């Protein structure tokens with residue numbers, strides 16, 4: 001009886017998570033199509049709204065709206081047809097590499113190096129938007145953007161993880177979030193499936209609450225968790241005093 005109750009609970013959990021992922025994909029495709037038909041200026045205010053929402057609900061922009069994030073996911077799905085397993089950055093390296101996008105943003109902002117070398121091509125997010133709307137983009141920038149999409153076949157969201165200056169804005173804003181992913185530490189069986197599912201390489205299995213500037217609210221960790229109710233998205237207390245890019 002207990003077993004069948006649990007099976008039922010698990011089935012409901014899986015169904016709900018599937019719907020969330022389908023819904024997320026639908027929203028992503030709608031925003032991508034809007035960009036393709038030239039409505040990018042119309043959706044700009046929506047992006048500001050997403051930034052404001054990040055302070056309370058976390059970063060929904062990167063996982064649900066960003067057209068280049070969507071493109072990387074599409075390439076990731078194509079890659080899964082060739083090779084199911086995705087390459088993961090070793091945890092020790094990830095700890096340091098997650099700062100690369102901040103370093104890049106500082107370099108571009110301060111123009112220290114940018115005064116001598118044009119680094120704008122590294123911003124594949126911008127290149128993608130320009131390429132769709134203006135069409136006159138440097139070949140080198142397109143090559144860099146294309147490289148990120150090729151890498152995305154085998155490595156989830158390479159640009160979002162280590163380079164995106166847009167993601168910083170939403171990620172840092174999300175540090176004050178009152179709603180986030182929570183883990184029931186007593187019910188967790190430490191299978192670490194959540195870590196494998198996370199496209200942003202967050203060690204979910206080590207967090208009580210995900211308070212990581214990399215989190216994009218994709219909910220793939222909840223979908224992957226084999227124990228219903230261990231991971232959930234909900235209200236949490238005020239953040240402890242940590243840096244925005246703290247590991248947990």
Ligand code: SF4
Pocket residue numbers: 183187188189190191192193194195204205224225226227230231
């Ligand atoms: S997938 Fe669920 S049960 Fe497994 S480690 Fe993560 S939170 Fe724990």
Ligand code: SF4
Pocket residue numbers: 181197198199200201202204210214215216217218219220221222
């Ligand atoms: S922690 Fe969960 S919701 Fe956040 S990015 Fe990773 S898989 Fe997505």
